[in-house]
Amino acid sequence: MASSIVDKSRRNDRLAAWLIKAGGLFVIVAVIGILMLIARVALPLFYAPSADRLPEVSAELQALLATDGSGTSQTRELGESGSLTITLLPGNRFAVQRRNVEKDLLGNEKTTEQSYKLSDPLPGTISTFWLGRKGQNLYAGTDNGWLVRWDLSGDGEGRLIETVEAFKDHRRITALATVLGDNSLAVGDARGEITTWMPIAKPGSGEDKQLALIHHLPGFAQPVSRLLASPRDKSLAAFDAGGTIRLVHMTSERLLLELQAGLPVTAAAFADRGRQLVVAGADGRSVAWKLDIPHPEISFSTLFGKVWYEGYNKPEYVWQSSAATDDFEPKISLMPLIFGTFKATLFAMLFAVPLALLGAIYTSQFMAPSLKGRIKPAVEIMAAVPSVVVGFLAGLWLAPLMDKHLLALFLATIMVPAMLLAAILVWRPLAEKTEIGRNLKGYEFLGLLPVVVLALWLSGQLAVPLEATFFGADLKQWLYSALGVRYDQRNSIIIAIALGFAVIPIIFTIAEDALSNVPRNLSAASLALGASRWQTAWRVVLPSALPGVFSAIMIGFGRAVGETMIVLMATGNTPIMSWSLFNGLRSLSANIAVEIPEAPLNGTLYRTLFLSAVLLFVLTFIINTAAELLRQRFRKKYGRY
Template sequence: MTQFDVQAAASRRRHWRQWKDRATTATITAGGVSVLVAILLIFFYLLYEILPLFESARVEADGDYRIAVDDRPLYLALEEQAEVALRLGEQGSVLFFDARSGAPIQRTQLDTGKVPISSFSLESEASRLMALGLEDGRVLLAQHNYRLSYHDGQRQIRPSIDYPRGTSGVSLAQAPLSSVAVRDGDRALTMIGISAGKLVGKRWRKEENFLTGEVTLQPVALSLPTLDITADRVLVGPVQRWLYVLSNGGEYRLIDLQSGAVADRGRLFEHDTLNQVRFLLGGISLMAASDRGAITQFFVVRDSDRPSGHRLQTVRHFQSQNSELAQLLTEHRRKGFLAIGRDGQVDIFHSTAQRRLLSRQLAPKNVISAAIAPRADALLVETSGGQLYRYKLHNEHPEISWSVLWDKIWYESYPEPDYIWQSSASNNDFEPKYSFAPLAFGTLKAAFYAMLLAAPLAICGAIYTAYFMSSPLRRKVKPIIELMEALPTVILGFLAGLWLAPFIEKNLPSVFSVFLVMPMAILLTAWGWSRLPLTFRQRIPDGIHPVLLVPVVLAVVVGCVMLSAPMEQAFFNGDMRAWLTNDLGVDFDQRNALVVGVAMGFAVIPTIFSIAEDAIFSVPKHLSYGSLALGATTWQSLVGVVLPTASPGIFSALMIGMGRAVGETMIVLMATGNTPIMDANIFEGMRTLSANIAVEIGETEVDSTHFRVLFLAAFVLFMFTFCVNTVAEVVRQRLRQRYGNL
């Protein structure tokens, strides 16, 4: 081969290497960029799903028309599809009309016997049961219903007025009823009114014939107190226990219908007078609006300091832009409400989120009545002269605010404000509770107990394996520990939930005795080893001494388990769990943070160990050799030279291990009990953000508030991991700059 051929072959090899280097560089760069792009896409997709949660409400005009009426409205309503509207006039006239065009569908007259209507109330939007107080002291119950049918593929809605208790009505008094309230439940029917300034009422117990299904009403004695205020309005709570008596001046009396006594008294407003009052969804919260536009939420809470044991609690305050309200509307399926002024100003609020979602001036003036659709997607406003205006509402996710997600919220039927996650329940009146605080706390709690177990064991194991252990033993130990990481976490969660949790509960004394006895046993073994003859100790090669501790560890564990029952009998009267609960006041749950710490610590140890061991083993040998040559001991060389040099890698190992613990799903899902509570007790369970997403994402309705809140939880977890990794990288770089010149 000539010199030219050799040079040509060398040139081809150089070009081939350069091409491979460029291809490898391009591939690695493309892979890295792809990872960054994927992370950014995840970030923006999460934002795309959660941004609608924080949008404000919108109102769009959807037409106006005039209907032929000759009396003022008592009540205006829309059916489910917002296609048919009901208008009840003060003379008892009922008009069903097309809510989109105003075309009349059906006209009728309530069967009041030509007796004028003196008062009106609605039991609830869901039941559509109307109570009409008459001038002769009777109460007439009427209900507007809508029947769907399909003809030639077209949906038809047939409205009707029904009389659940007959057309004759129920006599409550001999004088006109200035106010009336009704509650029709599964077990009882209660009617209470105000006549000549006095409370009058009746209650019936419902008895069902199990053979025929027929329900009969049996009168029940109802005791009502004598009032010391001018009674102008009366409302009955949903369980028919609480009676709210209000005066236009703002005074109230809360009456317990079980005992017939006044449970609480006071004023709704400090200086203002009462304008409007309505129940929120479920009938627990009372929304009262003053003559100055102030709106306050109240509900009954327990109070052991009062003789009655209850009081009417002021919960939240809202301020409407309307000085004179024409209508206070409450949503049919959410805890939202609308304040509509006579001048057309509309304010949309959500009570629990304490948000003003919209404040806008509408076109109509001289508003006298309004109605909101059951789905809260349409609004109907009536002005004087029978002129009606229809609006489209866009208000998809009013329940979410910063306070709902992270602050204590005073929910209905709770004794005080608290952090609560409860996304679903069995009844329609339930209010979802979306506090991230217990989930974030549970995430940090699980990670803390896992790192408390994993970090010392993994770091100390990495130090000994990389610096002290002999190379032949290290080549066996390191792969075995790293293989632990390949064990599926679902298997660890399964074992933790079904085997480890019952084992720890049964052997609590042994668990704590292991933590106490194991260090002493190892130190005692080391002291005994140092007392053995030097000739015997020299027979054991350097670096494999930890093998001698394996029998000691096994003996301590087996011995503590065998002595668990005797220790429990001797020190805890045979039941350590009962001793913790009764004597120390510490609640014990079988699936708790201790189980999670052991199981998740076992999963995190390989990650921390592998990275930390590589960092320590990669410290140049000449550094430790130089330290030893200058007279330092092996321990001094480790502490003063090796560990500072490897500290960036050790810190990275801890942060990656913590990220693994924070994002772990299956172990905490199967071994914690999934109770979203905020309790640092090691014997109590928790629910983490990742486990909560895994549990609930499959049961949510797509694009619902719950669905988007779960995506928000994923975003919080993403940002938490991002912040931890960013801080870890900053600290790692500073450690590298500080100790990189050793």
């Protein structure tokens, strides 16, 4: 009978062990499977582009071939406003002919002609020129490495804006073209190098921006003979005299494709919004390719490095996925999102960890058991509050309240600790000498609640006269005028409090359990040797429970890193990299929630969001792995207890 019971227990134990192993294995496989599914969507971002040569060139493609940039005259149609024609004349001069079309309220058109010449003295002989697609700027390159720019946007005659010595070695500039949007100028030279230039504001330049070298693109061993901008994105097709074609992207500085035309190219054009390229030679032969370049703007440098975007005066980390114009360049640096994730987590942990750990130490070591039985469940219930509720209250109640009483908050951070310390200093002798103090042992914090309320009330009362006296009755305006700090209503202080509120129950519960499970004989021995209750808690109980306490902190950290709704609702979702407490942020998880509804299926933004999900997964895995290694180390160190 006894042996059958033992055998049955062993079978049950083996079954339970197998079930536990199977469950753990299932969890591991499920996690890896989810990661692979997410990564499968993100990986095409890094696939190499491809091109298929078309067996024949259709008449439609033949008709698209143009010779802009290779002749002595260029014309731009300016929509309903008319047209502009530039002709290069002998002697470094340009003839400008503008046709202006005006419509009155009744729809009647009036056409006027304007002609003039540009004959400004130049530092060299013009070797090539380019008229911007919008007809606002005329660029010229010289045979000794100078760039010249005229402004043709006004109703009067064109104005010379600047001459720039582009190359100190005076190499010949052989090709020019403006990239999509007409803001950046691509320059090809006799050494086969390709660079892009952009007007930026410089000190002393006044209202006119000056051309600056922005990007170096993959070039050739031979001189660049021609440049052609893609109508789809910031890509370029560059040609050399031998018929080699390189497709490069300006912002990512990637070499996308290299094609061989087999003939010197004299005319070229993009078709199907940049998805096809057709070229022709002097003998009339033509070649065409179908291009598959789904994500030309993606590279590790654009995702994780500083990039010099159009309209910026220096390289920066920028996330801006969309805009209202067709020639908008997506800015998809993940660094502001990674920074925002860690900033929100750091500030939340700085708020939550001290409160949660001190609360756990007091609850486990000093609080009366009867009161502990009520307080601990109440704190644990806080963890059940939905994140969306916390975010809603933080964004619509706490943020406006703090905006109105900002100085009171700063005063409270000083008044509350100071008055608590004063109350404790007064309470200690009373607790030792009076019957009331001995009877309230374990209930001390109840007597401190009125002190906290009084400190908060005093902070609110003192804030108004202090703000009027020292900050001109407006602390936020003073911060901006005196320190240059902007105050956003939904800022990092809000997220620290709201996210900290969500993390505190997790850290408190796990840490309190770890502290309470320390054997009582350790604390009893410490007290018997003359240590105070605080010395026992700090030097005996806390080190013994350190692995569990550390686990509590890291679980809270993981909770904060992956939080979405609180960060989404309690911050301004501004993807900026600033440590200021008064600015907002955008985290990886919140960015996915914001952007994914508007992301085109399988587009660059869509796949980048999945990449950020993979990154968030990997970051969490690394943090948890490091935390487990440290926990094991603490466990070995304090295992003797």
